[in-house]
Amino acid sequence: MITAQSDSEFLSEVVFDHFLARHSELPDWLVKQKQASWTEYLALPAPNRKMETWRFANVKGLGVEGFRLAPSLSEEDSQSLIENSQNVKETSGKLVFGNDDLVAEEALSEELSAKGVIFEPLERAFAKHPEILEEFFMAQESALGSEKFAAFHTALNRNGTLLFVPANVEIELPLVSYHWANGGESAVFPHTLVIAKDNSKVTFVDIYGSSDKESAQLACGVSTLYAGPGANVEYHYVQNWNEASLSFNRLTTVAERDSNITAYGLNLGSKHARNEGHTVIEGAGSNAEILSLTVAHKEQEIDQRTLQSHNAPNSRSNLLFKNALQDTSKTIFSGLIKVAEEAQLTDAYQTNRNLLLSPTAEANSLPGLEILANDVKCSHGATTGQIDDNELFYLLARGIDKPTAQKLLVFGFFEEILEKINNEELANYHRELVHQKFEIA
Amino acid sequence: MSTEAAIDIDREKGNFSYDTEYEYNAGIGLTEETVNYITDVKGEDDWVRAFRLKALESFRSKPLPTHWATKDLENIDFDKFRYYLSKGQQPSRTWDDVPDDVKETFERLGIPEQERAFLAGVEAQFDSEAAYSRMKDDLAKEGVIFVGSTEGLKDHPEIFRKFFGKVIPTGDNKFSALNSAVFSGGSFIYVPPGVKVKQPLQAYFRINAENFGQFERTLIIADEGAEVTYMEGCTAPKFETTTLHSAVVELVALKGAKIQYITVQNWSANVFNLVTKRGLAEEDAEIKWIDCNIGSRLTMKYPGVILKGRGARGEVLSIALAGDGQHQDTGAKMIHMADNTTSNIIAKSISIGEGQSTYRGQVHIPKHLKGCRNNTECDALLINTNSRTDTYPAITVRGDDNSVQHEASVSKVNAEQIFYLMQRGLNEGEAMSLAVNGFVNDLVKQFPMEYSVELKRLIDMEMEGSVG
Numbered sequence: 001m002i003t004a005q006s007d008s009e010f011l012s013e014v015v016f017d018h019f020l021a022r023h024s025e026l027p028d029w030l031v032k033q034k035q036a037s038w039t040e041y042l043a044l045p046a047p048n049r050k051m052e053t054w055r056f057a058n059v060k061g062l063g064v065e066g067f068r069l070a071p072s073l074s075e076e077d078s079q080s081l082i083e084n085s086q087n088v089k090e091t092s093g094k095l096v097f098g099n100d101d102l103v104a105e106e107a108l109s110e111e112l113s114a115k116g117v118i119f120e121p122l123e124r125a126f127a128k129h130p131e132i133l134e135e136f137f138m139a140q141e142s143a144l145g146s147e148k149f150a151a152f153h154t155a156l157n158r159n160g161t162l163l164f165v166p167a168n169v170e171i172e173l174p175l176v177s178y179h180w181a182n183g184g185e186s187a188v189f190p191h192t193l194v195i196a197k198d199n200s201k202v203t204f205v206d207i208y209g210s211s212d213k214e215s216a217q218l219a220c221g222v223s224t225l226y227a228g229p230g231a232n233v234e235y236h237y238v239q240n241w242n243e244a245s246l247s248f249n250r251l252t253t254v255a256e257r258d259s260n261i262t263a264y265g266l267n268l269g270s271k272h273a274r275n276e277g278h279t280v281i282e283g284a285g286s287n288a289e290i291l292s293l294t295v296a297h298k299e300q301e302i303d304q305r306t307l308q309s310h311n312a313p314n315s316r317s318n319l320l321f322k323n324a325l326q327d328t329s330k331t332i333f334s335g336l337i338k339v340a341e342e343a344q345l346t347d348a349y350q351t352n353r354n355l356l357l358s359p360t361a362e363a364n365s366l367p368g369l370e371i372l373a374n375d376v377k378c379s380h381g382a383t384t385g386q387i388d389d390n391e392l393f394y395l396l397a398r399g400i401d402k403p404t405a406q407k408l409l410v411f412g413f414f415e416e417i418l419e420k421i422n423n424e425e426l427a428n429y430h431r432e433l434v435h436q437k438f439e440i441a
Numbered sequence: 442m443s444t445e446a447a448i449d450i451d452r453e454k455g456n457f458s459y460d461t462e463y464e465y466n467a468g469i470g471l472t473e474e475t476v477n478y479i480t481d482v483k484g485e486d487d488w489v490r491a492f493r494l495k496a497l498e499s500f501r502s503k504p505l506p507t508h509w510a511t512k513d514l515e516n517i518d519f520d521k522f523r524y525y526l527s528k529g530q531q532p533s534r535t536w537d538d539v540p541d542d543v544k545e546t547f548e549r550l551g552i553p554e555q556e557r558a559f560l561a562g563v564e565a566q567f568d569s570e571a572a573y574s575r576m577k578d579d580l581a582k583e584g585v586i587f588v589g590s591t592e593g594l595k596d597h598p599e600i601f602r603k604f605f606g607k608v609i610p611t612g613d614n615k616f617s618a619l620n621s622a623v624f625s626g627g628s629f630i631y632v633p634p635g636v637k638v639k640q641p642l643q644a645y646f647r648i649n650a651e652n653f654g655q656f657e658r659t660l661i662i663a664d665e666g667a668e669v670t671y672m673e674g675c676t677a678p679k680f681e682t683t684t685l686h687s688a689v690v691e692l693v694a695l696k697g698a699k700i701q702y703i704t705v706q707n708w709s710a711n712v713f714n715l716v717t718k719r720g721l722a723e724e725d726a727e728i729k730w731i732d733c734n735i736g737s738r739l740t741m742k743y744p745g746v747i748l749k750g751r752g753a754r755g756e757v758l759s760i761a762l763a764g765d766g767q768h769q770d771t772g773a774k775m776i777h778m779a780d781n782t783t784s785n786i787i788a789k790s791i792s793i794g795e796g797q798s799t800y801r802g803q804v805h806i807p808k809h810l811k812g813c814r815n816n817t818e819c820d821a822l823l824i825n826t827n828s829r830t831d832t833y834p835a836i837t838v839r840g841d842d843n844s845v846q847h848e849a850s851v852s853k854v855n856a857e858q859i860f861y862l863m864q865r866g867l868n869e870g871e872a873m874s875l876a877v878n879g880f881v882n883d884l885v886k887q888f889p890m891e892y893s894v895e896l897k898r899l900i901d902m903e904m905e906g907s908v909g
Binding site for chain 2: 050051052055056341344354356357358359360361362363364365366367368369370371372373374375376377378379380381382383384385386
């Protein structure tokens with residue numbers, strides 16, 4: 001556990017030694033991995049303007065030196081976080097993390113535990129399930145430019161979620177993890193590892209947030225999902241760090257034969273957010289839906305990079321990223337579909353739609369394709385525009401006042417993604433957050 | 442599948458070179474001496490010498506753009522090229538003055554003599570100097586200037602100096618810097634206000650010395666309300682070692698002017714074709730690039746338009762055909778700098794065998810502009826299982842009164858279409874050729890007649906033996 005001395009500990013070169021000294025409970029294999037990662041982190045160059053993977057991004061504000069390892073929470077703070085972690089009521093299990101410590105837990109039902117489902121915070125799982133973690137923890141490479149931040153995460157992460165669903169087990173209600181950052185300059189390293197074995201079915205939700213609106217925080221997270229043969233995995237993340245914060249997230253999804261993956265992302269928070277999403281199609285016949293909705297305002301910069309790697313034939317992936325921009329906000333969407341030579345009969349699609357709601361907002365779009373097979377259907381589309389005058393006119397002509405009409409049309413823009421969420425409670429939760437943010441602006 | 446040849450065409454046509462005695466030869470490699478030598482031979486003014494030397498410095502200081510472009514660029518050995526060769530002749534005015542061996546080269550290329558009758562002027566560039574150049578009298582009477590780059594800078598500096606190197610600055614990229622240091626040949630055209638040149642101006646040129654880089658420089662200025670169409674076509678003989686072609690083409694369309702620039706290129710498979718092309722469109726002006734790339738080992742070419750004046754319009758229509766072992770890295774750039782500017786990009790590519798085609802685009806609409814529109818479409822066709830295509834557009838839009846749309850698709854030739862055609866007695870190669878021609882047809886329709894015929898022939902040649 002973190003002691004009070006960490007209050008002065010900024011993320012400099014020596015912080016790692018102190019981190020290790022304080023967490024003697026970590027197993028040897030993990031310490032070795034962390035040491036290697038820390039060396040790698042120090043050696044790798046910081047993002048700069050010449051790097052194609054950081055094109056258009058404002059790389060100046062990405063320094064982590066001003067942050068320190070998040071201190072432990074007071075009882076009072078923990079309590080208030082737990083009270084705020086009620087957004088999804090019907091769950092099969094819940095974990096609440098505050099500054100990377102587990103502060104509350106709703107364990108699995110005995111029935112699910114008996115079937116072999118594992119839903120544990122990493123702080124326990126490292127010791128309890130080394131066979132799973134040694135194989136899967138940080139086993140995927142960075143493919144989109146965040147090598148340095150992934151190494152940083154590996155070195156300083158100590159908690160997060162392990163969700164393991166054995167073959168043929170279906171879990172109806174979603175499992176949810178809340179990750180809170182508390183206090184100024186706090187750095188947190190949330191981690192998610194979901195492993196769904198053959199023909200299993202599971203829905204998992206990550207909700208990221210800050211305990212107040214003003215304190216600048218750093219979040220450097222990594223999530224990895226494995227959908228085994230025939231598995232059905234639905235994943236949601238809500239990025240809602242406060243608007244003073246800097247956040248990085250790398251999501252890797254591995255789809256095996258005949259699996260079905262749906263990933264929904266909702267980006268609302270952070271001053272500067274960088275999300276990388278890599279979907280790896282490893283097995284034939286799999287299907288991936290990758291959806292994201294971003295509402296940016298003020299001076300937010302939301303930088304999203306995606307890669308759809310098709311390494312197996314007969315699979316489908318469909319990506320839709322929608323961004324609504326207000327004020328002087330900026331979004332970057334960079335997407336790439338890579339179809340390997342052996343991945344014939346691939347259907348891969350990628351769409352980016354940007355809605356500019358202010359004359360000073362800036363939308364950047366870099367949709368890309370790299371196709372090495374010839375019998376494929378691939379397309380990408382990117383549009384950037386504003387509220388359609390004809391649609392607005394239609395509503396005005398029916399007596400709806402302009403602000404309401406505009407709001408209706410913007411909500412309609414969001415709805416294309418929201419209506420795809422099957423779980424009604426989750427859909428309403430996403431909808432409420434989006435509408436809330438839009439109303440405030 | 443059969444490997445039968447689609448159409449009986451002599452593949453060796455164009456695969457020849459004659460021993461030509463070069464009167465001036467700057468030797469191999471690139472130093473200050475080479476640059477001074479070129480300037481001396483051409484008898485250029487001091488400002489041109491200074492321009493070239495500054496460009497050489499810029500060329501040396503710039504790295505190869507391999508952080509985003511193909512590593513194949515590293516295979517270019519700049520010390521092994523000849524940077525200047527010339528017969529030392531003044532551009533000739535009548536066909537009779539053209540030396541016989543040069544005529545024979547053109548003869549084998551199949552530039553039809555009758556064609557010249559229809560064309561306003563044929564600027565046939567043999568190696569680096571214009572070997573033959575003639576304009577119809579009526580064009581000259583209207584004040585149209587159509588000369589080589591050397592003549593242009595020497596005889597009409599008052600017209601050309603103002604825009605020379607302004608649309609594409611020397612340091613724009615490594616290859617524009619290289620061109621600026623050693624350029625020779627190319628066309629300088631000035632069309633006075635209100636003059637509409639009805640027939641297209643045309644230049645054929647080819648590379649004819651082994652290891653000889655060709656660095657032509659073209660500058661076309663259409664004054665207010667003027668209109669002009671320029672066509673270039675290239676064929677080159679095959680050589681054992683690599684050849685470098687690095688041109689710079691600048692277009693300036695003043696208020697209300699229209700320029701159309703058409704390229705059909707068919708370099709041989711050992712040529713590095715690294716070209717910078719950009720146009721500047723003032724108020725209500727229109728610049729249209731029609732660009733067709735066939736052949737070469739590596740082509741990197743992204744014609745662009747800077748839409749500087751209100752209501753300016755830019756268009757790029759491009760067709761790329763990457764044969765076995767070739768890489769067509771082409772695209773377009775549209776930089777919107779004024780309100781109500783519109784741009785359109787339509788790119789189609791075909792990859793055959795181990796060919797690779799890449800689309801790279803840039804559309805930039807900065808803040809506070811109103812009423813800007815862009816439409817981008819790129820379609821790729823993959824013929825064989827090992828063919829490859831990539832698309833990397835980059836779009837930046839600021840402001841809520843501008844809109845862009847981008848679409849790309851990748852597909853293969855529909856098996857049903859091929860089956861249908863073969864049912865009707867075509868062999869597979871012919872059927873494939875017809876399907877590919879159909880894929881590019883809506884673009885080819887926009888080309889002048891001679892060029893669409895030539896293009897169809899080139900596609901047929903490339904499709905030969907591609908099935909199987």
